[in-house]
Amino acid sequence: MTIEMNSSEKYVAVLFDDMSILPSLHFNEYTGFIEGFEDMGGDIFDSYIADHVLMFMIRGLKKQWKAPISYHFSSRGGAKTLQMKRLLTEIIRKLINIDLKPLTVICDQNNISVINSLMNDTKEKYLRCGNISTYREGSFEIDEFKVYPILDPPHLLKGMRNNFIKKDLHYSKNNVRKTAKWEHVRKLYENDNGPIDGLKVLPHITDEHIYENKIRKMKVKNAPHIFSQRFASTLQLVSQIDSANKIGTHVEHTSELLFFSIVYLTL
Structure with missing residues (x-):
């Protein structure tokens, strides 16, 4: 060969x-x-x-x-x-x-x-x-x-997700200290509904992605759905138009972490 x-x-x-x-x-x-x-x-x-x-x-x-x-x-x-x-x-x-x-x-x-x-x-x-x-x-x-x-990058994402659901993640970008919160992820999911049943921005996200008692912590496949360009960009967009702060403050910190984590691990 x-x-x-x-x-x-x-x-x-x-x-x-x-x-x-x-x-x-x-x-x-x-x-x-x-x-x-x-x-x-x-x-x-x-x-x-x-x-x-x-x-x-x-x-x-x-x-x-x-x-x-x-x-x-x-x-x-x-x-x-x-x-x-x-x-x-x-x-x-x-x-x-x-x-x-x-x-x-x-x-x-x-x-x-x-x-x-x-x-x-x-x-x-x-x-x-x-x-x-x-x-x-x-x-x-x-x-x-x-x-x-x-x-193995997918397992690193799984491990990161398992820690993230329990603790805030602190990181620095351009010497600015930032904090990502799982609370932002959860609130985006809970607010992703409208007057028309079944019409969602993130229809593939389920309770098994979000809630600690339902997340299968040894399974890898759901973690990349959260640490993804689609979820991060949706979270960023919502943070820009969410004048009532339904998702929370400094939501952009969380969206940056979600996006750059998947970019880093797939290089």
Whole structure:
């Protein structure tokens, strides 16, 4: 495959994540083995029944292609940091050996301990060699190949949303301190109605987007609907014509945050 690629097309991202599965056992009549136990690759097996699957895939950074490359079954709440670190290191080495260039690794915040461990190992190597001044923060190395980890942007939005519904978010722009409030988001939703039933500016926004007791906090899909150009521009427009302050004061602070968050995370 790599023979047909030019140099820039060989740059890939390695993605990994784990998810819970229903524990079960299955007899494979072709191999004669009972499947469903923990299996973390190689000759490492366990008698515990798997309840999580860990998946690795690669995706082209320039050319649009993707491929699953490895999956592993773990138990007792999912794969441990050292297990994922070992597997990720092996996968990156194998990709390098077939002349691919794994420039980045993408995971969610739940697996940040794997990335931190690899970065700490790299930093310690530079310290031992007396070259710490040349170490580049925010990266790690596998066999001298530099890899830049990235946290999955949709999950960052989800985490930001989950904090935003509980606390005001403070930020600065042009040395001016500003405060974004979830209250503005909620009031825009509650005031998005008129004399004609079903006629709304934001018809796709529902209670599951707005109210804390109805938001599915582990789900990603609704968060980008709030952190979006459409919601932010609507909030800004309302703030300009809302002479009665039904939405609140300094609503433009919230609309700016919603818009620039999605712009930043999608760069």
